[in-house]
Amino acid sequence: xxxxxxxxxxxxxxxxxxxxxxxxxxxxxxxxxxxxxxxxxxxxxxxxxxxxxxxxxxxxxxxxxxxxxxxxxxxxxxxxxxxxxxxxxxxxxxxxxxxxxxxxxxxxxxxxxxxxxxxxxxxxxxxxxxxxxxxxxxxxxxxxxxxxxxxxxxxxxxxxxxxxxxxxxxxxxxxxxxxxxxxxxxxxxxxxxxxxxxxxxxxxxxxxxxxxxxxxxxxxxxxxxxxxxxxxxxxxxxxxxxxxxxxxxxxxxxxxxxxxxxxxxxxxxxxxxxxxxxxxxxxxxxxxxxxxxxxxxxxxxxxxxxxxxxxxxxxxxxxxxxxxxxxxxxxxxxxxxxxxxxxxxxxxxxxxxxxxxxxxxx
Numbered sequence: 098x099x100x101x102x103x104x105x106x107x108x109x110x111x112x113x114x115x116x117x118x119x120x121x122x123x124x125x126x127x128x129x130x131x132x133x134x135x136x137x138x139x140x141x142x143x144x145x146x147x148x149x150x151x152x153x154x155x156x157x158x159x160x161x162x163x164x165x166x167x168x169x170x171x172x173x174x175x176x177x178x179x180x181x182x183x184x185x186x187x188x189x190x191x192x193x194x195x196x197x198x199x200x201x202x203x204x205x206x207x208x209x210x211x212x213x214x215x216x217x218x219x220x221x222x223x224x225x226x227x228x229x230x231x232x233x234x235x236x237x238x239x240x241x242x243x244x245x246x247x248x249x250x251x252x253x254x255x256x257x258x259x260x261x262x263x264x265x266x267x268x269x270x271x272x273x274x275x276x277x278x279x280x281x282x283x284x285x286x287x288x289x290x291x292x293x294x295x296x297x298x299x300x301x302x303x304x305x306x307x308x309x310x311x312x313x314x315x316x317x318x319x320x321x322x323x324x325x326x327x328x329x330x331x332x333x334x335x336x337x338x339x340x341x342x343x344x345x346x347x348x349x350x351x352x353x354x355x356x357x358x359x360x361x362x363x364x365x366x367x368x369x370x371x372x373x374x375x376x377x378x379x380x381x382x383x384x385x386x387x388x389x390x391x392x393x394x395x396x397x398x399x400x401x402x403x404x405x406x407x408x409x410x411x412x413x414x415x416x417x418x419x420x421x422x423x424x425x426x427x428x429x430x431x432x433x434x435x436x437x438x439x440x441x442x443x444x445x446x447x448x449x450x451x452x453x454x455x456x457x458x459x
Contacts, residue, residue: 107159114160120186120459122153122164126173133371134169136347137190137246140443141167144450150458158182165218165457174209175202180216186457188219191231192246192368193296193389200296210234219457223368224390242453245390246369247443252348253378255435260355268340270356274317275420277306278357278381280350280372281322290324298363298386301407303331305363308413310337313420321353354379359419364388365406374441377401377434382427384415394441400433 123145127138145152153164166182168189173179179187191210194203207230210217214236222228223246231241265272283297284290293299310316318332318339325341332339344350354360360376360383367389374394376383383401385391386408395401402418404411419427439445 110159111161119162122151124153124166126168171206174206186218190221192223224393244449247441248374250442253351255380256355264355274315275358276317278319278360284324289326291326293327296366299328301363304409305412357381374438378438380431382419
């Protein structure tokens with residue numbers, strides 16, 4: 098009976114879409130995890146509306162004529178089910194996951210793209226490193242578009258001193274503390290996260306905090322994001338005070354940035370992270386390893402600070418430099434960061450997406 102119902106539904110969809118021209122609709126597939134990629138898809142929907150791209154829900158993959166399908170990440174390539182979607186045009190975002198780095202999942206996805214790249218129509222990459230990785234699969238260069246993971250400036254105003262004082266009072270954070278921020282998911286799974294997701298560098302983060310504790314007497318850490326158990330346990334062992342804030346909605350994270358003196362990225366690989374542009378937009382000093390978009394966006398000492406991957410002392414030195422600078426010395430750097438964020442606001446990226454959609458959507 099269930100199979101009969103499915104066949105009936107498919108027949109209805111074909112009839113209802115009989116007048117659709119081929120590739121006239123875009124079907125967006127998110128990961129429905131309620132985290133970063135879902136919000137990226139929300140922004141893409143807004144951009145599509147600005148571009149007059151007609152959107153359709155995933156159920157319309159059964160339309161009478163083939164349409165265009167965009168996946169929010171590359172992991173749909175893990176099995177061959179997507180091949181059944183042909184002759185639909187297939188596009189997706191490939192933000193991170195370098196092959197031959199000890200992760201079987203990344204290797205599997207990369208090898209699938211290398212095998213089937215001729216059946217892919219569009220790939221979005223967010224930074225130069227992944228552009229090079231994707232092109233090494235043999236895919237035609239004309240199919241690959243570099244569009245950074247952007248920022249919604251409407252969510253992230255340039256922070257004022259009063260906003261900093263207010264949010265610290267609200268969160269119970271001492272006004273005199275030097276606050277390091279880390280808003281991400283760096284534990285395996287969606288539970289407590291005591292098993293570290295090493296690609297995100299939680300061990301490097303803790304080692305950097307340990308180093309900073311020697312030189313910064315009122316060090317404090319503000320955390321957000323799910324599965325932070327490993328970092329919280331480590332901070333307890335280091336006896337570094339911290340607060341972990343659970344947010345109900347992504348835009349609420351803007352106020353968390355207001356409380357910071359510096360945001361620290363200690364990752365080994367990244368597609369973004371989104372925190373690079375969020376920090377820049379908010380007027381918060383950003384210190385990052387040379388990963389993902391940080392390499393493309395941060396000019397060391399001009400709009401942020403960079404250190405090599407796993408360079409604990411390098412990261413600590415950058416944060417210590419921020420600690421030693423006064424507001425007057427920091428302000429030109431922060432304003433430069435804000436300008437960089439403006440160029441990567443989602444609205445500013447509309448021309449990039451227009452190029453992406455040309456030849457993908459009829």
